[in-house]
Amino acid sequence: MRIVGIDPGLHLTGYGCVDLDGPGTPRLVEAGVIKLRRNRPMAERLDELYTDLCVVLDQLEPDRMVVEQLFSHYRHVRTSILMGHARGVVLLAGQQRGIELNELAPAEIKKAVTGNGQATKAQMQQAVMVQCDLPELPEPPDVADAIGIALCAARRLELEGLTPRKTPQPDATAAG
Numbered sequence: 526m527r528i529v530g531i532d533p534g535l536h537l538t539g540y541g542c543v544d545l546d547g548p549g550t551p552r553l554v555e556a557g558v559i560k561l562r563r564n565r566p567m568a569e570r571l572d573e574l575y576t577d578l579c580v581v582l583d584q585l586e587p588d589r590m591v592v593e594q595l596f597s598h599y600r601h602v603r604t605s606i607l608m609g610h611a612r613g614v615v616l617l618a619g620q621q622r623g624i625e626l627n628e629l630a631p632a633e634i635k636k637a638v639t640g641n642g643q644a645t646k647a648q649m650q651q652a653v654m655v656q657c658d659l660p661e662l663p664e665p666p667d668v669a670d671a672i673g674i675a676l677c678a679a680r681r682l683e684l685e686g687l688t689p690r691k692t693p694q695p696d697a698t699a700a701g
Contacts (some may be wrong), residue, residue, distance in 0.1 A: 526682065527554070529587040529624075530674030531578075532667050533611040535570055536563050538578065539665070541672030542585050543679050547641050551679035553657040555585065567607075571614050578618045590619040591678040593670070594628045629677055634670075637677040649673050 528551070532539035538559040543551035559568045559577045582590070587593040592615055595605055620625050632642035639652040646666040653669040654662050656676065 526589065526679075527585065527587045528591060528675045528678050528682070529582070530586055530671045530676070530678060531590060531592045531615050532560075532670040533574075533592060533608065533615045533657045534667060535567075535574075535607060535611050536561055536645045537665060537667045538574055538611065538615070539667030539669075539671035540578075540581055540652050540684075540699060541675045542587060542670065543672070543675045545679045545682060548683065550656065551676055553659075553672065556663060556672050558665060558668050567610065571610055574611060575618055578615060579622075582618060582622055582624065587624055587626065587679065589625045589682075591627045591629055591674050592616060592619075593634065593674055627678060629674060629681075634673050634677045637680055638673040646670070666684075 526545045527542065528545060529540055529542045536633055538561070539556070540559070541556040542554040544554055545551050559574060559581070561573050563570075565573070592612060595609055628671070635644040635649065636642040636646070636676060639648050644652070646669070650662040650664075650666055650669040653659070653672045653676070657663075657672065660689065663672060
């Protein structure tokens with residue numbers, strides 16, 4: 526099973542893709558960030574996010590997409606509302622491609638990856654680097670967060686006993 530984790534943002538949207546080939550640690554396939562131009566109007570940034578994310582999803586062909594749930598602090602309500610726009614675009618892109626969608630709480634992701642539901646960005650980067658056997662910290666932190674989302678989802682699926690992605694079997698009638 527191929528899982529892509531998305532950490533939505535209006536300037537940087539991180540993505541991390543893992544394959545769950547069987548029991549054990551999910552294998553990192555690819556990770557990166559979609560950079561949006563800050564000085565552009567909201568509608569243009571959302572369009573840019575949608576277009577760039579669709580390219581990523583079409584290339585990676587995930588079976589499941591997992592997005593971090595929106596966390597809202599009472600002092601930053603406006604930021605949460607604006608971030609909701611990016612999440613909506615992300616969910617729309619996955620839905621239109623028929624990808625199974627899930628959402629996970631930030632504290633659940635941090636706890637699954639670092640052991641601490643209140644982990645800092647630096648702790649997430651360090652944990653992802655170690656668990657994925659990366660030579661250096663994933664930068665920017667949005668990439669580490671997205672990989673963490675995918676890792677958390679993969680481990681949850683393993684616990685639930687879901688089977689890995691099936692490899693296509695050769696057509697017996699085509700052999701001669």
